[in-house]
Amino acid sequence: xxxxxxxxxxxxxxxxxxxxxxxxxxxxxxxxxxxxxxxxxxxxxxxxxxxxxxxxxxxxxxxxxxxxxxxxxxxxxxxxxxxxxxxxxxxxxxxxxxxxxxxxxxxxxxxxxxxxxxxxxxxxxxxxxxxxxxxxxxxxxxxxxxxxxxxxxxxxxxxxxxxxxxxxxxxxxxxxxxxxxxxxxxxxxxxxxxxxxxxxxxxxxxxxxxxxxxxxxxxxxxxxxxxxxxxxxxxxxxxxxxxxxxxxxxxxxxxxxxxxxxxxxxxxxxxxxxxxxxxxxxxxxxxxxxxxxxxxxxxxxxxxxxxxxxxxxx
Amino acid sequence: xxxxxxxxxxxxxxxxxxxxxxxxxxxxxxxxxxxxxxxxxxxxxxxxxxxxxxxxxxxxxxxxxxxxxxxxxxxxxxxxxxxxxxxxxxxxxxxxxxxxxxxxxxxxxxxxxxxxxxxxxxxxxxxxxxxxxxxxxxxxxxxxxxxxxxxxxxxxxxxxxxxxxxxxxxxxxxxxxxxxxxxxxxxxxxxxxxxxxxxxxxxxxxxxxxxxxxxxxxxxxxxxxxxxxxxxxxxxxxxxxxxxxxxxxxxxxxxxxxxxxxxxxxxxx
Ligand SMILES: [Fe+2]
Numbered sequence: 001x002x003x004x005x006x007x008x009x010x011x012x013x014x015x016x017x018x019x020x021x022x023x024x025x026x027x028x029x030x031x032x033x034x035x036x037x038x039x040x041x042x043x044x045x046x047x048x049x050x051x052x053x054x055x056x057x058x059x060x061x062x063x064x065x066x067x068x069x070x071x072x073x074x075x076x077x078x079x080x081x082x083x084x085x086x087x088x089x090x091x092x093x094x095x096x097x098x099x100x101x102x103x104x105x106x107x108x109x110x111x112x113x114x115x116x117x118x119x120x121x122x123x124x125x126x127x128x129x130x131x132x133x134x135x136x137x138x139x140x141x142x143x144x145x146x147x148x149x150x151x152x153x154x155x156x157x158x159x160x161x162x163x164x165x166x167x168x169x170x171x172x173x174x175x176x177x178x179x180x181x182x183x184x185x186x187x188x189x190x191x192x193x194x195x196x197x198x199x200x201x202x203x204x205x206x207x208x209x210x211x212x213x214x215x216x217x218x219x220x221x222x223x224x225x226x227x228x229x230x231x232x233x234x235x236x237x238x239x240x241x242x243x244x245x246x247x248x249x250x251x252x253x254x255x256x257x258x259x260x261x262x263x264x265x266x267x268x269x270x271x272x273x274x275x276x277x278x279x280x281x282x283x284x285x286x287x288x289x290x291x292x293x294x295x296x297x298x299x300x301x302x303x304x305x306x307x308x309x310x311x312x313x314x
Numbered sequence: 315x316x317x318x319x320x321x322x323x324x325x326x327x328x329x330x331x332x333x334x335x336x337x338x339x340x341x342x343x344x345x346x347x348x349x350x351x352x353x354x355x356x357x358x359x360x361x362x363x364x365x366x367x368x369x370x371x372x373x374x375x376x377x378x379x380x381x382x383x384x385x386x387x388x389x390x391x392x393x394x395x396x397x398x399x400x401x402x403x404x405x406x407x408x409x410x411x412x413x414x415x416x417x418x419x420x421x422x423x424x425x426x427x428x429x430x431x432x433x434x435x436x437x438x439x440x441x442x443x444x445x446x447x448x449x450x451x452x453x454x455x456x457x458x459x460x461x462x463x464x465x466x467x468x469x470x471x472x473x474x475x476x477x478x479x480x481x482x483x484x485x486x487x488x489x490x491x492x493x494x495x496x497x498x499x500x501x502x503x504x505x506x507x508x509x510x511x512x513x514x515x516x517x518x519x520x521x522x523x524x525x526x527x528x529x530x531x532x533x534x535x536x537x538x539x540x541x542x543x544x545x546x547x548x549x550x551x552x553x554x555x556x557x558x559x560x561x562x563x564x565x566x567x568x569x570x571x572x573x574x575x576x577x578x579x580x581x582x583x
Contacts, residue, residue, distance in 0.1 A: 040408060040409040040410075040411075041409075041411075043408070043409060044409075044411060044448040045448065045449060045450035045451075045477065046448065046449060046450035046451035046452075046477070047447050047448035047449055047450075047451065047478070047516060047520070048447060048448065048520050049448060050448075050451065051451065051520060068408040068409070072318075073322065074316070074318055074319040074322055078408065081408050103322060106322040106323060106325075106326045107323070107326070108406050109326060109330070109404045109405065109406055110404075110405045110406060110407060110408065111326065111329055111368055111405075112368075112371055112372070112405060112410055112413075113329075113364065113367055113368060113371065115322075115325060115364070117318075118317070118318065118321055120317070120318075122316060122317065122318055123318055126318060150360045150363040150364065151349045151350070151357065151360035151361060151363075151364070152349070152350040152352060153321065153348055153349065153350065154347070154348055154349065154350050155317055155321065155348070156350075188354070188360075189352060190352065190353055190354070218354045218355050219354055219355050219359075219360075219363070221363065
């Protein structure tokens, strides 16, 4: 069978690079496999942010993650922004570049939020066309990430997973699956998150996000200010079963703990991956945590890992 | 007009409008018509999640960028400022880093806040600190580079400054107030008696620093930034110094600037 993979190599287990941890990382050089950097934070000319970014990008693989491409907007694409992104990518040589399948601005006004799109043919064509332009400009495939959403449009004619799949197929781009966002949207819109995973083409899934959220009972908000909760770990396990080893990172944007706490949380992710995909050769290439796992620090729990494959429950 | 354009316009209008807007109810119901009713929470509440998030995110940006201005104003006035500014200056930038760039102008022009000019000065000073923090990097040169140039060429020498170097001037004691707030002390009463000038820069250790400038130092720095040479600047210093002491004052000040890492290059023509 020919190799049908579209995605690139498995990077292992990473963390979002946050200002609070700059010093710690340079001082202790933790054995994190890679870091994800928020592109918008480094579009400034220099100073501390750029200094640390460049120092860290010299030592670790990095990927760039953006929040304001506004790929779904009906405004023209912001070429100045894309140029700045390209310059930054020339400087730090990320493994890949991602943004969200959403819109953020219209008439030049930025909401600074990842606003949902109506899931229609019109939107699929519009977004796919723009992704193709961006990819031509950047000279590489980009990743689109699914967002958390709190409302559905009357206009939508398809499910979110079909919308994402159709855009990815039509634009020939890759997918960053945010496991927490799937969970959050599933709760807010009452769908089965496993249906979502089933419909996504594994050949296109290049990266996973894991994060925490705030659960208000009737609805859930994607706050990135908590530990990854059991519900998201369980869905992560199901995602591993479907997609195999996928570069995984934990996003934490508020209430950011000390670096060692995030490190421990990421060990949990690796541990779940090892239990879900035993003897996996790609997984074995990840060197993250080997120091801690070999040492005395093996305090991770197996609490959230189901003994049965999660998909068997369907 | 395509439905996608229409939905995005109506959504943005909804986000930008708040209860102070006379058309708020109408804008809200137009947007609500785009949203499906689903189990759990109402379409209205679903929309509200977005409008709350919009305001909270921008308010947090102001809080982060203007921490001590926030302390100076207190919660009540800060909330008023955040709401009024957000309403009048929606973000047009890709990064939140620039969202508050117009805050000093807003505070200077707003009928309420302009009654206390120190507030706009505080905001402007905090913006300058941020600019010094993430201005471009560049190598710095030392006093020995100047010494390596034969003194007969000195009169024609000009200076190029590190990109983080900035001058802040104001007619109030805003920086003194900022310094007091920084150490949790009570800021002095506003004082508008004299013009003050401050130098801001980011040093070798990447710390953002600032220092007050005398009138002579201010004129000296400004002249060099504008491209004047040594001879021009020594002459300008005659306003404050006599012919013997002027060159000495220039040289001593320069020596300090080199030490502080302010100077990127010495250019001799
Ligand atoms: Fe995410």
